Amino acid sequence: MIFRYGLWPAALDLWRIASNDPRAAQWEAAHWKDGQLIAPGLTPLPLPQIAARTHTRNGVTGAMAHGFNRWAWSQATFAIDGQNWTADIDALALRRGVGKFVRLDRTNVKFPPTDYSRSGPTYTAQCGTLVRIEIDRATGALRIAKGYSVLECGNALVPQVVIGQAQGGFAMGVGYALLESLPLYEDGPGNGKWTLGQYVVARGSYLPLRDLEIEMLPAVDANERPKGMAEVVMIPVVAALVNAIFDATGHRFRALPVTQEMIKGVLT
């Protein structure tokens, strides 16, 4: 996306090739070599020069896409710069220049038939999480002020249990991200002497007991079968927390758990 709708039009600009020139449609013939864009019969252009022109002409500088696969990919059409562009994705957002990402409207959305699930691959639910945290500057203590998880698990058999699992997954994710350490070797839990005193898991007091919202999306289509969702509800909680800690402190932690002591150590 960035090349086709950002860099390539900027390169045409630099080459002074008009959009109705046949060469303007030959982006697939171009390639990169040593940081330069090479196209048949044209002057090689360095990436920084093309990137700068992309920014001045407010071209595409960022792209985010979402796809879905069930033996075949979902598909949709997006209108970009007056052209219809169809691809194996079902959502697309673009950023122009240094602007914000803007989600594009889609048409002709097609999801592979539910029957394709019989081809063998199994699918789990999708889940994403957002958290709002507060960190005490003096102590590094972290408090989760609010949590939000959104998931799609097909047709939920017992919605209350799905919500319960999502809440429990949130609690487990908090433990995984902030508390639970299982070191290897003689001093670790493998020595058989550990209790919950060493292996610290999340208690109620670590959680936003009144401020966790779980949003269960409707199934992708009416025939969608139920999908496993017991583990997935924990995974994004960890990323959300570590990203929130990065937002708050400017420090990117690369190992888990991120304990209060570690957070305190990077506060200035």
Added chain:
Amino acid sequence: MTTLSVTINGRTYGPTEVRDALTMNDYLREYLGLTGTKFGCGAAQCLSCAVIVDNPDGTSYTSPTCIVPAASFNGKSIRTVEGHAKNGELSTLQKAFIDHFAFQCGYCTAGFLNESQALLERLARKRVPRAALEKTIAEALDGHLCRCTGYFKYHEAVRDVILADPQRYLV
């Protein structure tokens, strides 16, 4: 060996001779077959094994059983998860746990039930302001570990029981 007499859910057991090292958890589960009380961490850190101990003055408290000798319960009166329903009718709290889907695997449930019941009775004796309720519930239940539903639904269930009868529990 020690002689043990204990009242459990209103019924007296003993006197019986027990080893000094026998835990109350083993006594309940292995000697009496009262397996509703669970054995969890074995270190009094998860409280799935907690029971209610009733004092003669009408007050009560909860106690773990996994690392506590059975002999130390001699002469005491306790309640376990088996004692909450009366004549096959679940208690208000038990119904609330079910209505809220508070538990899933159920391993921590007996401990949460006993702790929450003790809390309700404590509040009935000494009511708290509404503003203090959330903290009161949170502190009462914080010793108990849950790995399925992550506490949220237990707290909601207890809160609902209290808010459904504010004159009884709240100032």
